[in-house]
Amino acid sequence: MISWKIEEVGFDSRNIASNGNKFLTGNGYMGVRGTLEEFTKENLVAVNLAGIYDRVGQGWREPLNAPNGLFTTLRIDEEEFSILKIQPYFHRCSLDYRKALFSRNTVWKTKRGQVEIESERFVSLDEPHLIVMKYSITANFHADIELITGIDGDVWDIHGPHYDYLSLSIKNNDLIAVGTTHENKDKVYVVETCKCDFVNETNYSVDDKRVLRHVSFITDPGTKYTLTKWISVFTSRDDTGCRDESEAVRLVEDCSMKGYDHCRNAHIKKWEEKWSVSEVIIEGDDAAMEALNYSLYHLHSIAPRHARSMSIAARGLSGQTYKGAVFWDTEMFMLDFFIFTEPEVAKTLLRYRIDTLGGAMAKAKHYGYDGAFYAWESQEGGYDACSDYNVTDVFTGRPMRTYFKDKQVHISSAIVYGIMKYIDITGDESLLWENGAQGWKTIIECARFYYSLLLKKLDSDYYEIHDVVGPDEYHERVNNNGYTNRMAKYTFDTAIRVIDLIDRIQDDLAQKIRSEYPVEQLREKFSDASAHIFIPRPGKDGVIQQFDGYYDLEDATPSILKGRLLHEKEYWGGAYGVASNTRVIKQADVVTWLAMFPKDFPVETMLANWNYYEPRTEHGSSLSACMYALLACRCGYPDLAYPFFLKSATVDLIGGGKQWAGLVYIGGTHPAAQGGAYMTAVRGFGGLDFEDGKIKIKPRLPKSWRSLRFKIWHRGRLYLIEETGESAKITPVG
């Protein structure tokens, strides 16, 4: 079995950024980067908040980091001991990702003896607004200790500062920080309280960025001195609409009364509940099992359970990169995990899209289209945070015009795909018809969007979609991207399906819909569109051309292109990137189509495309490997899939992935790759599928996997799936 623990022994400052992601703890409401207590913004400390954004000047709009209530540093015999300044004798940090506990252990040798600190912290899964930390000191001499701990309001921002005002105060034993944001005057409340299990002298200090307590005492050799901190975080954007710090104060006072262990147990219990459904057990391959469950740990840590309608950012809660925005990653890569293990979260994610239909319709209108054109980088209300200049030219330092926002039209189909997947697997149609969230409308408006994109040459009888960017972002403004056209067709078909469903629902809603929309006319239009939209066919070799003219480009490989780079950080795409005029693609494109629609073509065709495109794929996106893995499984080649699966599952464990796009830092966790790894495990290797409302299993386990066990929710019931070799068992649970 696996250890459920990752750790790093020794301290190397070069790992600070990647460890911040690797050792992340979170609960969907917030994410706390895996940094150390004495770190400050220079070391990328962040308490990253979900779903609350701010923009300053012409900078990118990005999510907020809350003031850091964990800040703690140490003076021994009047000298500051920070791991950044004084090399430790021993250092280890670790993450128990079964229990979601981060711990740290550091020993320094001083002139007079040895001092050890130990800390443990968690972002409570039981209480979304709560962070708790225990911090202990042991010395083998009479050390003169000053513990400095409190709230550091000097937060890390990429495009900040976001707090126009930061009010810092001390009330009773509580430290209080209230930040007011620039754009919307949102409030962020952080309250910290503290208990010491030892006698000490406590003083307080406040400057314009920090409110701190100074805890002074002298150690007895061998005695452990423990300080415990409870930190609460609330914002005025919470579903409950927090208006002042009183709730935050109440929470820390209440929890500190209950004590550390109580809070810790409640937290662990919630995690055990998650694992009891979501753990994937792989016999025979601990490395895979560890990487996969570590990925699931991350997905759990960022699931927005506290909200009714919220989604997940492309870099989770690991910071402000990618603007904290929601991409197609959620629907196409993460959704399976939540549908199968926690369908309510899946519903929350999708409700976010349905609720932001207004933003999508405004975007479509802005570009002169009908219907709903979802944000490429979605923030509150569906606001598209994507810039027209998303990449910086390394040679000139100038922003480069990119087309992610205005041409990556496949985004709307991902929403439709996600909603219907949820409905088909859960059997829960309420997303379509519930009050407020009108999924039917989302789907029809997405279809109307694609309909307005269709172009007909006068002498042709099919419809085309021109000037798009497909999943492979290195080729901009292409015509008839196969993936995009196929997804558009799927959207038309789904809209027809939804129109058909209207007859079956309650009369008053059906009547309302009919009064608002000419549904019969739309059905006719969408049928015509679905029948005539151009879908590229495989050639004689079985390969589907990614877009019109792709075969006219220079044939090359990623390694050839690497040799052409003049600057290690230069952007491969855009108009003049090394990949732009070659067949080298950033990520799975045709392969994504085939992985999403495995019934479109026979296995030989899927395999031909896999074989053609894989050597031409840079895998420059963390979304790429899992699609190749999934398709290889569907072609019956799990061992071909395996390294791609592992790449996807270990992306944050290893800390790989691209850190730069041009000169823009894009580091952080990769929930889409984590979700993709899960999708590969259960749908690919596990061969999980559905037919006529029933679970279907076709095991395709890699050689080393003796067995695979996982549970899934399906139509309101939990099932245990057990697979060994080619046999499979499906057992209802409870």
Add this chain to the structure above:
Amino acid sequence: MISWKIEEVGFDSRNIASNGNKFLTGNGYMGVRGTLEEFTKENLVAVNLAGIYDRVGQGWREPLNAPNGLFTTLRIDEEEFSILKIQPYFHRCSLDYRKALFSRNTVWKTKRGQVEIESERFVSLDEPHLIVMKYSITANFHADIELITGIDGDVWDIHGPHYDYLSLSIKNNDLIAVGTTHENKDKVYVVETCKCDFVNETNYSVDDKRVLRHVSFITDPGTKYTLTKWISVFTSRDDTGCRDESEAVRLVEDCSMKGYDHCRNAHIKKWEEKWSVSEVIIEGDDAAMEALNYSLYHLHSIAPRHARSMSIAARGLSGQTYKGAVFWDTEMFMLDFFIFTEPEVAKTLLRYRIDTLGGAMAKAKHYGYDGAFYAWESQEGGYDACSDYNVTDVFTGRPMRTYFKDKQVHISSAIVYGIMKYIDITGDESLLWENGAQGWKTIIECARFYYSLLLKKLDSDYYEIHDVVGPDEYHERVNNNGYTNRMAKYTFDTAIRVIDLIDRIQDDLAQKIRSEYPVEQLREKFSDASAHIFIPRPGKDGVIQQFDGYYDLEDATPSILKGRLLHEKEYWGGAYGVASNTRVIKQADVVTWLAMFPKDFPVETMLANWNYYEPRTEHGSSLSACMYALLACRCGYPDLAYPFFLKSATVDLIGGGKQWAGLVYIGGTHPAAQGGAYMTAVRGFGGLDFEDGKIKIKPRLPKSWRSLRFKIWHRGRLYLIEETGESAKITPVG
């Protein structure tokens, strides 16, 4: 009156390149750059040949330079006297552009005394294959002279060397160079013969690049010693299909028998004939008259009178820049001059397009379109020499993907516009129906091309053209460029006109056409297309948006953008150029539309567009100023037009114009600007127009112009137009 002479006194090596253009002499068959006799390829010497091209390796295909039969240098007392090595005491070169005579006068002081050389040369307008030069030496002491003169086969090439073999020989007194090109094994024959009016000792030398004679003598003080050279140039591509050097030998021997003065007189007589029709007389403004007639001199010098079907390169016969290719410049900018002053030349130019229909149809097919998509940079047979990578990135040294070739679809309409303009003004329809050249077919195929470009959105009832580059090349891949769509509509209308004409022509041809084309069906299609093609309308402010989304771009000015340049030679266009995402345009675009179709809108609309676009125009193309000048005249503002007219007329006189596009040298003469200056003079200031087959004049002379006089051919008759103030007189001549 004007001097008809330009000259430069003193020698400045920095002017070598621009003087090569400024003092160019030519006769349509070939152009001899205005360089000095002792110059070699390092100084951009060229005998540039019309209509014969070669390509070596992956370099650009470009026109040939012939071996230089003018090469002459001088040793005085055993020291070489080249202006490049020994600074002269006096130096002047001049061009009599009335007589098309280039002359040079240089005085050196040596240790022993003073030596003067005088030379005069011309490229015969009487005999297309002939160049003649007289070279004289006078010393005021007994100078020991060695004149070295012959053929320099070490020619200047941009993408050469083009001669795989160069055979050099001496036969009797004749020097013979025969080059064989790389690609097509074309032959170029250069024969030089020479006469001296003094006793000398002549020796010969041949190495692998040059064949030379060494003429030695000792001067009597004050005596002038004159050597005369006759040089003939023939190629295997000539209409007569020259097969060996015998014709070239015959020509120089024949002409040398007749003597220098005879050849010179015949040449001048031919020029006088040209001027007797084409001279434009402006009373009150010598500067304008000089600049304009100097421009006409250049147009005369490059008119392909020796061929039945040939056009003019964008840089005339000034060298290999722009690949010696034919652009829309000919039809849209130069054609008026030839139609009005030498209609047979206009016909030759248009026949070239009609004869290269095959190339245009192949190009359309290559890109998946119907009909005829003319070459953006047309060489023999309509071969498109335009590269997909026409500009080099100054920051990376990499080629930049440009879209001139595949997206500048307005080119085909320029051909149609040219043909119909010729027909309407000359009344000569033979270009439509004559054997071989089938103008009717060209026009129908161009219309079929545009028809196949039309795109219809399903819910819209108009047709659009997407993804083009308009005249303003700084904005690539735009939708519904107004100029392009308007020209497409014109093409549909013209094709309908031609189809209507088919009924009127002789039965057998009409029958043949009908059997080849479903003309009635095409008429219907083109009518539908013309009726429904989207033509942008002026907004409330009268301004027409250049293309979809133009107004969304940053508003800026050329001077603002200049301030943003990081490199003086960086390209303003492309994906990331300083102009690309702003409203700054390279050249007249909407303004070209309005100048070509002055009846489309009232004067206020034309003026509104002039006022809007001019401050946003870089005039980065020599094709820009004249369109602004022409439109300003049509708006009734000749004095607003005047500086633009002058800019156009003086472009080669001053030697301005862009010398670089990225890292690519693009220098040379600017016949389109010269033609544009003429167009502005007669159509703009002169107010020349036609209605119901009649000449119409509406003078709009600039303040300083007391009168304007010019002659034009119209429907087979020559007319003298005389304008003074607001009155005009039209008198048939002869």
